[in-house]
Amino acid sequence: MLHWLKHYRRAMLAGDIGAGIVVAMMLIPQGMAYALVAGLPPVAGIYASILPPIVYALFGSSMTQSVGPMAIVSLMTGAVLAPLAPGGSGLYSVLAAQLALVCGIVLLVCGLLRLGFLANFFSRPVMSGFTVGCALAIAAGQVKPLLGASFPHWHAPSAMLGIGAVIALFAARRYLEPLLQRCGMPAHAAGVAAKLAPMLVVLGGLALASLLQLQEQGVKLAGDVPSGLPQLNLALSHAHWRALLQPGLLIGFVIFLMSMSAAQALAQKRNEKLVSNHELIGLGAANVAAMMSGGFPVTGSLSRSAVNFAAGAQTPLASIITAVLLAGALVAPTGWLALLPLPVLAATIIVAVLGMLELGTLKTAWRYDRGDAAAWIVTCGGVLVLGVEAGVVVGVLLSMGTLIWRASRPHIAVLGRIAGTEHFRNIDRYPAETQPDVLLLRVDANLFFGNVEAVGERIEEEVRSHPTAQHLVLVMTAVSSIDTSALFALGEWNASLKRRGIALHLAEVKGPVLDRLRESDLPAQLAGPIFLSTAMAAQKLHKGRDGEYAEYI
Incomplete structure (x- = not known):
């Protein structure tokens, strides 16, 4: 008043x-x-x-x-x-x-x-x-x-x-x-x-x-x-x-x-x-x-x-x-x-x-x-x-x-490169190019105890659908938080994929999330660095016909 x-x-x-x-x-x-x-x-x-x-x-x-x-x-x-x-x-x-x-x-x-x-x-x-x-x-x-x-x-x-x-x-x-x-x-x-x-x-x-x-x-x-x-x-x-x-x-x-x-x-x-x-x-x-x-x-x-x-x-x-x-x-x-x-x-x-x-x-x-x-x-x-x-x-x-219910079933997209650009988009929506040895998955939700099981199941499904994949990159553009349950799940996914000859990588991790991840052992357990962008990850990981890593961009 x-x-x-x-x-x-x-x-x-x-x-x-x-x-x-x-x-x-x-x-x-x-x-x-x-x-x-x-x-x-x-x-x-x-x-x-x-x-x-x-x-x-x-x-x-x-x-x-x-x-x-x-x-x-x-x-x-x-x-x-x-x-x-x-x-x-x-x-x-x-x-x-x-x-x-x-x-x-x-x-x-x-x-x-x-x-x-x-x-x-x-x-x-x-x-x-x-x-x-x-x-x-x-x-x-x-x-x-x-x-x-x-x-x-x-x-x-x-x-x-x-x-x-x-x-x-x-x-x-x-x-x-x-x-x-x-x-x-x-x-x-x-x-x-x-x-x-x-x-x-x-x-x-x-x-x-x-x-x-x-x-x-x-x-x-x-x-x-x-x-x-x-x-x-x-x-x-x-x-x-x-x-x-x-x-x-x-x-x-x-x-x-x-x-x-x-x-x-x-x-x-x-x-x-x-x-x-x-x-x-x-x-x-x-x-x-x-x-x-x-x-x-x-x-x-x-x-x-x-x-x-x-x-x-x-x-x-x-x-x-x-x-x-x-x-x-x-x-x-x-x-x-x-x-x-x-x-x-x-x-x-x-x-x-x-x-x-x-x-x-x-x-x-x-x-x-x-x-x-x-x-x-x-x-x-x-x-x-x-x-x-x-x-x-x-x-x-x-x-x-x-x-x-919606938080427990996050949208996950397989990404591919738009020809002639550095942009990566959902292959179900755009005419995007993919590579057989690199699987790019974008998780469109925060990772927490309520959805890690659904995310893990989708990862397994996509890995089975891409038998030639040697690298799996989780694109974290939409992930603003990762709780303790999800942190343990990431470690378990990393170990499981490694046993099958597939390297797990992260890309485009937000600053606050990255700060918390650095307080854990996960970054050291991953096969490579946490990439600044999806384009950099794809460029670094894709192999050419001669077996050497090739330029993807």
Whole structure:
């Protein structure tokens, strides 16, 4: 906070105030809706939107991130707490806040230990599949509140109101912005105004509930919303720490991933720099604040942050203004919020999460890498079939498994010389010349315990395929590290090849790798020097017809 306050300018204030007002109008229905997804009273969503963004502004590195309730994190919260306590009970609310504390501690510890790089181990296809699976699960869970009862035994007034709200929201998303532009509104303002359609629909639902006495017709309403600010407390259930620890780790991981994806997308537009470890600390502190103010786990929302950005936010002051306005809404009489129809809230949730059904990643992965496409499908299916927590675990395991599988099967190319040049290329891709007595193999990966067996098998295969080879040169252009297991393997390969009359050589070894090799006995065991280039190795080792070593270049 000291950094952006130090550079704050009066010209930024108008944008921050405008964005703060717009996001506050967006957060009232959105926060209440996501609280319902988490199985909590609607007011908990507003509680979770006041103190957390203020605390995030102290430590976070994003200038336009909007921290608060988010659909996927709310779904995970509900999935964790449902088996532990009855929905709507005091224990349920305590556990929701305690889960936020666990997530906050996990994020803070990771930030202090500088573990922000761990986010890189969750691949984009897996993240996309997880997001789509969660969106479908959330939408399916809101069908009953939307219709007033389970399909097909819906409650007619509730269904009419809910389906009407869905149609209105979809129509606003598709047509409102161009309509406002045709009416003379600037494109930027029209885009921001269109994002406020959920608030307009909510106000329309409130008006209908009041005028038509919908509660008397069986339509469920939000009910009494307590006025006044949330009380700061540390209510905990010591019997549930163990039950909340593992889910807290998973949700904390998802909180960081979701927040970083949102913050990075916006930071790139302004050439701003994010510090992942500061983000971890900011999000951790925000979740601890959510716990103290009676909320539940929170994160950065891509859609809400985008609105904050588009509305002109310059610094985290916009989020602080949003929080102050929401606090003011709770201090003022809240009786009007009690009339909010639950089918309308369900409609806002369904339309919001269906906007997360982005299939472009799957299409690209299917064309580019079927393995990534399979990971997308398995992760999405895991969320829908096994549940959200299992879906996260499946996604992490798939990401790590894919990384390990690919690292254990490195690409190895047989090289030949491009005629008339000193360049050596893969003979399967280029019309390159080879020599019968010199076998050149380029290893396109680091050598470590996980892939030395595969590399050894490929060496044996190529040696059998080239029975006249007297020299084997491993071209190490792409090798940045060799671990101890790989060092021993190199020594074993050298000894095995030597017994068969084949000399092992190395070429184009990177400086740091060569420095470490010189600390071992391997260079002395090799048949010749470690060559500076592939061309020099080929020139030195190739024999002419007279049996003497000939010029290869």
